[in-house]
Amino acid sequence: MVSLRCKMMVKEELKKLKIRFANIQLGEVELFEPLTVDQHDQLQKNLRKSGLELLDDKKTILINKIKSLIVEMVHYTDEVPKVNYSDYISEKVGYDYTYLSNIFSEVTGITIQQYIIIHKIERVKELLLYDELNLSQIANLLNYSSVAHLSNQFKKITGLTPSYFKAMKRRREINLDDL
Structure with a gap:
């Protein structure tokens, strides 16, 4: 949209x-x-x-294409592609993944994989706040190999466990109800 x-x-x-x-x-x-x-x-x-x-700079244009593709893939599609991210990005952008990865890291200071993880964790946070799916379903939806893998990445990025993050939401709702 x-x-x-x-x-x-x-x-x-x-x-x-x-x-x-x-x-x-x-x-x-x-x-x-x-x-x-x-x-x-x-x-x-x-x-x-x-x-x-x-945007005039070809590198900047390429980086923005990669970023848009990742955001679209993680946040706006019903199902994250089952193929390897590197293959998917390379195919969609039309360049060798090693080339894309090197330019992305050079320009942004983080790897494509780190960027994907950051956005996947943001998506996990959204899904936890919606409270429609459990952690196993979220892990499956976002192609995590296991709930433990998702939980480890979540904690590494946010500093919180998914269950603590969800509990914080509940506490805020309770506190708002008391007002």
Whole structure:
């Protein structure tokens, strides 16, 4: 939903500036001709007002594609792909995983795997707060090899066990009810 809204905003800005484009994809716009300096500056200014950013650097564009793919994969799909993440990312982005991994680490200071883990733990937190699935179901949904593996990663990232995190939520609800 967010990507569709962003796509529409970019499309509107391009039309306002009379910039001819062939195609708009998440994070990419295919233009019929290169932008003039004035068009570039105006487009960048207009996109910033909308909370968007014009990226020119190929590495930055590639990193953002990887990040978007991971966020989409972990947070917005019903089921995390069963294939190896490195194969999935490499296939979707169209580059060798070693190359992607090196650029990602160089630019962000963390590995792709660390980025995936951070987002998986954020997803676990969301699912725990919704209180619709138990920990075994969450581990299965996010392709953890076991509940213990999920719990260890959760504690390493948050400093809390999943059960303590969930108990904190319950305590907050009880305290709010007392108000």
